[in-house]
Amino acid sequence: RKSLPRVRQKNDGKQRITFVRYSTADNVEEIVYNVERSTDLRVWSTSGVSQEGSAVDVGGGMERVTYVTDSAVSAGERQYLRLTISSP
Numbered sequence: 001r002k003s004l005p006r007v008r009q010k011n012d013g014k015q016r017i018t019f020v021r022y023s024t025a026d027n028v029e030e031i032v033y034n035v036e037r038s039t040d041l042r043v044w045s046t047s048g049v050s051q052e053g054s055a056v057d058v059g060g061g062m063e064r065v066t067y068v069t070d071s072a073v074s075a076g077e078r079q080y081l082r083l084t085i086s087s088p
Contacts, residue, residue, distance in 0.1 A: 003019075014068050018064060021062065023061055032088075033085055036081070036083075037081055038079070044082065053066065
């Protein structure tokens with residue numbers, strides 16, 4: 001359960017998602033992690049989302065990262081985040 005992606009909340013109106021991933025040095029399978037943003041659940045983009053702070057080492061070649069939207073959600077506006085994971 002501790003490894004599942006989850007929402008992080010702060011009072012700045014921005015959306016955040018945090019998850020555990022392989023650290024760059026230990027990612028021998030070259031797994032790609034993308035956090036994407038959408039306003040309609042149809043069109044997804046990696047723009048408008050960036051990593052917040054530095055990754056935190058959780059041991060075993062894994063790290064916890066948090067991604068945050070660049071702007072806050074306005075009243076009446078909808079915004080969604082998703083994590084996609086792929087390998088070559």
